[in-house]
Amino acid sequence: MFVAPDPGRLRLRISARAVLGIGSAVAVSELATHSLTAAVAGGLAALLALFTVADTEVRGQAVTTALLPVVGFPVLALATVLHGHPLMRDAAFLAVVCAGVYARRWGPRGHALGTFGFMTFFMAQFLHAVPAQLPRLYAAVALSVAVAALVRFGLWCIERRTPPPAGPAPLTARGLARPTTRQALQNTFACALALGVGQLVSDERWYWAVGTAWWIFVNTASRGETLVRGFRRVVGTLAGISMGLLVAVPLGGAPAPTAVLVAVCVFGIFYTAPLSYSWMMFFVTVMASLLYGLLGVLHPGLLALRFEQTLVGAFGAAIAVVVILPITTHASTDAWIRRAVLAVRHCTAESARRLAGDASADPTPHVAELELLLAKVRASLAPLLHPLSPLRARKQRARQVMLSLDDCVHQARGLAAVAADPDASHDARLTAACQRVETALHALLPAPEAPATAVEFGAPAPQHHPGAERALAHLHDLEKALSELAAPVLSSPRSPLAGA
Incomplete structure (x- = not known):
């Protein structure tokens, strides 16, 4: 985990910036409000501002960050006003859940604002906030958010030097099949179930179950992904509670060591989030234990209750994803595989045009898109590749799909690199090689998505150019990888291309 590749040390820098931004925000909030509760609220707001805002452009990130309080303040007021009215509070919380998930249809900004709205309501329950505390909470x-923005966009703007790649467009659908609509209904049902059962377990800490159900649905697209994410959350929480018993309980809320350990947890959350949901939840749970220690309410029984509420939330998510408009792992995976194959086709076509002398052709964006789509396929196949998956035949097919797609990406990347050499195209053998790749692609794409393309190269070179040889090798290996990919895809009885 901590030795995983980190190109450009991007995760390291983002994690270190998070510690600086959140630590500064907590210090400013404490100095301005002289309230520990407000300082905790400020720290959470800064964490969300740095963690959830993910627009592709720096200017868009700044706009989204500025809009966070616009969404958070009304929700915070609503949560505090309804503090003493459980039925109305619960109904309002579920409305915030539904609106927050549905907002994801507007992309990264909608996702960030929806998450901030939900977490603001959650924070009010965590802090047992009442209307008299609103001025200090608003100030914090x-x-x-202002301090986090100053660090992110002024003192340490990593994104200006290395802008994050734009994610692939979400899978499209209409009506109740639209991912955001479906997830809004699923997540609201899951949170309602978690809220009801959670209150039976504890009428004081029930909100942990709702928070678990909410976060399990983030960045999932199918039934299998959601179930695996729920399992990983339980594992990470259990490990975090064990560490909390060993570290947070003995500390008893001592300010200096607690502050240091909270900073370590913040770093761990940001550093592990892109790689492992279980590790991220480990650090989240340890940090929550330390914060409870600061607030003076931590004891072993509270951590045991935290685990019980996590189980309740995971159970609610599992029920919801199975019975409310379920999307199977296969349906999600098949759609992402087709998108990835289409990106391979675009990359190959642009590379071929570049090799044929078209200076305007550029396969680089398609290679970047292909890398992102490969990550989507990997996430979608994760339930089948999980060690506890009992579906051996499907697990074997999933492994073969990932190996073949990995090879496709490698060959497409290499072909795009060779295409930059203008002298490599003078070899007519490239025409035949491109046609063979087209044939392999046609087997994996419906006819409307794979129109034939014809690229003519120059006459055979008197001597084989090294660039042409490398291009031929990549095309040959790409053809082989596509053929190997066709075997597991077309052998699946559920594939729409099987028998096509």
């Missing part, structure tokens, strides 16, 4: 949240 506003100051913390």
